[in-house]
Amino acid sequence: MRRVSIRTITIAAATAAALTLGNGVADAAATPGAPGAGDVYFPDYGNGGYDVGHYDVRVRYQPATDELTGTTTIAAEATQDLSRFNLDFALDVSSVRVNNRAATFHTEGEHELVVTPARQIPAGSDLNVVVKYAGIPSQVVAGGFTGWTRTADGALAVNEPESAWWWFPSNDHPSDKATYDVSVLAPDDVQVISNGTLTSGPTAELKGWNRWYWRSVKPQATYLTYLAIGKYDIETDTAADGSPIINAFSTSLGDFDGAARAGINRTNEIIETEEQWFGDYPFEAQGGVAAPPGALGFALETQTRPVYDGRFWRRGGNTYVVAHELAHQWFGDSVSLEQWRDIWLNEGFASYAEWLWSEHEDEGTPQELFDFVYASYPADDEFWQVLPGDPGSDKVFDGAVYDRGALTLQALRVQIGDQAFFEILHTWLADHRYGNGTTDDFIALAEKISGQDLTQLFTTWLFTAGRPDLSATTKLARSSIADTDASPAQPRSWDRIQQVHQAHAALGAS
Template identity: 45%
Template structure:
């Protein structure tokens, strides 16, 4: 449930001093000792071998309510994140991921002061006054402030909180969310979100999902956003700056696009960006079925991160090197295709990211065929012509390694795998899979093994040999 506009200042901009004064009573201390006998700590990781510190066990998050104020002059935030979750075991304590120098001023569980410790690479270890019973809902509230960390990873690039001269960007794939808010930072624990942002007048604050109100409070421009469908934390987004925002309707759905004023994009091009987003989304829906979210759009920005990203419901496109332009049509296609494959249907493990990028890249090939006349087979042949000793063929597509999750093999060989599958099972079965796979797995998590089993079920063919060559083996597959 979202809070009313009048409560923002109390919720998001100040910490409640009262919680700092509460001290555990002798009875509560005795209860805690008894809890130790039948309650155990939640796991400090979600089990992904590529990112063992990410995520946690013992609970499932239902909703994040983030209230955040940003001061561009100091680059500081003041924030309160409230988490609604359910225990999946009897918990004596549990962890959240929280990374960097942000200072916590208050932390409660079910409204009562809880003890906490920051340990390891990114762990916020929380011990509630009493154990949390399996199956029972609980809430966590964390008030904090400071300058969030920007992550610069040699293999994975820039993520986290990326400030600029008048605003900031939060981009989280794969490991940035915990720099801005306490989170169960694993794709396995999707949740809905309410994000309320307070920024100086003259700036615009954007996020995922549907706009849920805007107002002025104490000289600040406040906006609220609601992502009402489950979202993985790596797909959450905040963009703050001087933006021109264009809102149209795609059927009954809001189509919200924004262009960073520093890019010098003309109103005509901004309108074209909005129109292409709607047109291409409709085209992709003809392939993948009903769009899985309640709003759409995109943000063209100047961020110096060097990539576009499929942030849920509203992708971001960094056009720092291409001022005065809008995203290329094939790039819009790529990020919008991710809304079905990657955002709504999300891999269980990062090793399986080829299912995201392979489908998004193959969508580009389908776009080229429909809109430019270049056959998909021609694109496949051009990529397949890459020499056998090229690095493209070295990583295993379905297990490229932590530092190779954005390697060309994940994109190009992933797309080639889908085309090889199409040639093997025929167009009818292939496009049945393309349409039904996102539908039957909507808002869920899947593995490569799941996809192979589904493709075999739909096609009636045994496909082990094909997938062994294309995704499980290093080296150039034979045709």
């Protein structure tokens, strides 16, 4: 997300207009924006030619029929002279306006909305897009699946790497983050939860209908923007810094209700603990949503307020999934990946945060967990064939991305020492705060701070198939582990940590 001053935009627009009026050069140079953001795994995700600054998403939803109608306004800046541009969206569109004029549009494929404005858009100028639409999201299939989950009393717009297609048009790639206003009109017997702070509502707007207004003021990726609509018990509190804590619990949790509250209500405590490892919490609000059991099959780090399938609480308070998703607020949300192949920068770090939390709870150290994970997968296991640094588009959420990613971080920590390791984490998060990063960026930073050539370590753990030989690659050599498949004692935290991975494996299969 790039911010440009009003004066800069005005000058650029005036200059472009002068060229257009004078000799038509600007018109002749205008070209279509790219139909993708250049992602090597998902080349048709996102779009080129513009940079979004803000989304205003205003929808009405009827749970009884799953009907959704909406108007989304996109405030963006053209990054080239645009003759047309694409948005990612899968519902039926009735009209599009660009800079106060009706635009023509058509769809290509399953989620490409191609918009041709009445006038070409000069580079550096405002791009204000208003899209009106309607549909039944749960009946729309794109990419082979439906990213909108209908529940008994509402719906969940929660998924990764795509979910926006089913409820608002967007530039759907983490490389273009924006701020958000999300306004939802829904029947007055359900609640609506989204990102950030509740700026107003629920406010009666029609007989039997309430409107909810949610706002996110920090840059946010499209897939991290969510809706949870249904019957929820909403609890509010205030953190020590004055920011709101908002937790929501589905009324259908049944026997899991108490455990869900026990886990999610420790959110603020876990954030304060993770701040010691990662630096200041990056957002304006916090909390969590316990969704109906079985509705999702996974948890997702939706910005400011993760959403958890209710089944995470089937064995008790499970703070490990909370520690995992909250770590993503730093690794994945504040600092987002530039390409989906760099997914280990999200999942490996969040999984390692579980190991840190385990030590904090006196249930097993990161080294004990490293030893156990390493020994749990025999040398010929398929686990060792997945490369966390480049897993392939079909294995973005493979368990190896999580576990071998965490193994990589423990290998790095032992190799360079605690002081350099935690300095790297703090610096990474500070340097890329609210932006994006790549694996190459992280490796370069690690080498700079440690003063070591770490090529072999990262090549071995992230990019080489096969179980690493500990004695040959790191200072982690432990003869009982390196030379045999004998398992050490299982850390007490392992059972609950496995719940996180099992649920995320379900996500990868969705």
